[in-house]
Amino acid sequence: MQSPIHVTSEIGKLKTVMLHRPGHEIENVYPDILHRMLVDDIPYLPIAQEEHDYFAKTLKDQGIEVLYFAKLAAEALADDQVKNEFLEKMLAESGHAAGAVHDALKEYLLSMDTQAMVDKIIAGVRKDEIHTKFVSLAEMAEDADYPFFMDPMPNAYFTRDPQASIGDGITINHMTFKARQRESLFTEYIIKHNPRFANKGVHVWRDRYHDTRIEGGDELVLSDHVFAIGISQRTSADAIMDIARNLFKDSNYDTVVAIHIPHNHAMMHLDTVFTMINYDQFTVHPQILDGGKIDTYILHPGKDGEVEIQHRTDLQKVLEEVLDKPEIDLIPTGNGDPIVAPREQWNDGSNTLTIAPGEVVTYDRNYVSNDLLRKHGILVHEVRSSELSRGRGGPRCMSCPIVREDLKN
Numbered sequence: 240m241q242s243p244i245h246v247t248s249e250i251g252k253l254k255t256v257m258l259h260r261p262g263h264e265i266e267n268v269y270p271d272i273l274h275r276m277l278v279d280d281i282p283y284l285p286i287a288q289e290e291h292d293y294f295a296k297t298l299k300d301q302g303i304e305v306l307y308f309a310k311l312a313a314e315a316l317a318d319d320q321v322k323n324e325f326l327e328k329m330l331a332e333s334g335h336a337a338g339a340v341h342d343a344l345k346e347y348l349l350s351m352d353t354q355a356m357v358d359k360i361i362a363g364v365r366k367d368e369i370h371t372k373f374v375s376l377a378e379m380a381e382d383a384d385y386p387f388f389m390d391p392m393p394n395a396y397f398t399r400d401p402q403a404s405i406g407d408g409i410t411i412n413h414m415t416f417k418a419r420q421r422e423s424l425f426t427e428y429i430i431k432h433n434p435r436f437a438n439k440g441v442h443v444w445r446d447r448y449h450d451t452r453i454e455g456g457d458e459l460v461l462s463d464h465v466f467a468i469g470i471s472q473r474t475s476a477d478a479i480m481d482i483a484r485n486l487f488k489d490s491n492y493d494t495v496v497a498i499h500i501p502h503n504h505a506m507m508h509l510d511t512v513f514t515m516i517n518y519d520q521f522t523v524h525p526q527i528l529d530g531g532k533i534d535t536y537i538l539h540p541g542k543d544g545e546v547e548i549q550h551r552t553d554l555q556k557v558l559e560e561v562l563d564k565p566e567i568d569l570i571p572t573g574n575g576d577p578i579v580a581p582r583e584q585w586n587d588g589s590n591t592l593t594i595a596p597g598e599v600v601t602y603d604r605n606y607v608s609n610d611l612l613r614k615h616g617i618l619v620h621e622v623r624s625s626e627l628s629r630g631r632g633g634p635r636c637m638s639c640p641i642v643r644e645d646l647k648n
């Protein structure tokens with residue numbers, strides 16, 4: 240049986256992708272919680288939605304099937320028992336395992352139809368939306384000024400991160416910060432209960448019930464046997480060892496390239512500084528390379544289920560070796576200029592979504608990087624980015640490939 244998930248490269252023709260159209264969660268962000276919500280500013284929702292619709296249309300116009308995360312989630316919860324079980328978990332992970340607030344939230348959420356319930360959970364539930372007679376001491380004494388019973392999920396439109404498709408399977412991620420951890424509970428239910436995915440042989444390479452952290456922005460499928468991953472603010476070395484062991488044991492993957500990037504907010508994931516755009520072409524933010532060097536580790540299966548590790552520093556050579564290419568073209572964000580490069584990287588100039596070999600979707604604002612890509616022979620589809628970019632993610636972050644065509648060679 241053909242798995243409903245099939246991604247054996249970063250660049251094979253994109254057939255099906257999962258997006259999330261930003262909703263009211265964006266309007267539940269206010270200055271006091273910006274930092275904790277992992278955003279630097281508040282997008283203006285109507286324009287963010289217009290921009291997102293334009294992004295979706297750009298993909299559809301290329302014949303790509305667009306699935307929506309919240310719709311898949313609602314479909315997964317069609318059965319009352321499944322919905323109840325999901326809600327209990329979601330409430331517990333939102334800090335309400337039992338008690339009066341739990342009961343009131345549950346009653347409130349169950350009073351809605353399933354799609355409205357899913358949208359509401361993503362948007363967040365304010366305290367003034369529900370009525371409880373009994374509140375806890377913590378609620379009265381410690382949290383009285385806090386407006387939410389359930390926090391909004393303003394990063395839900397970055398569908399790249401809660402999960403990642405690899406081969407015929409998926410990782411369902413234990414994400415780093417509380418602000419995003421509940422997002423992957425939706426993924427778990429989509430894979431287990433949405434008819435498109437349920438009982439269709441989707442291999443879960445790693446589920447979300449782990450202590451070590453991993454996010455999809457760090458996970459890059461370079462080929463049908465080479466997987467690259469960032470050692471970053473969001474993905475730890477221990478999680479990488481775990482996923483490497485699982486892939487080596489059960490899949491076609493025999494090489495994991497782990498790249499150590501700076502641990503900061505501007506470069507939170509590998510895909511904010513490095514993406515694959517063609518068989519032998521990549522974009523890279525020049526600031527992560529120190530004279531072309533960066534700490535890189537090549538992992539291979541060793542004896543008795545162990546993992547062999549080699550330390551390297553020349554990224555270009557590593558890529559030539561693992562992809563078996565005579566030459567790799569590393570295209571610098573912002574043409575390597577000391578001001579333009581960090582400026583365009585900040586607004587995701589390195590975060591390209593490749594929709595076919597040599598064909599990408601990028602933000603229009605990064606015009607220096609876009610012109611350079613064209614000079615290197617890449618076909619660039621630009622999308623609008625004034626509001627979407629305020630969430631600190633670009634076209635690759637906003638998309639989760641579900642099916643790509645296999646590469647011919």
Ligand SMILES: NC(=[NH2+])NCCC[C@H](N)C(=O)O
Pocket residue numbers: 276277278394397399400419455456457507508510511630631632633635636
């Ligand atoms: N794949 C990515 N680079 N995603 C970007 C996510 C941005 C989001 N504000 C976060 O901090 O989580």
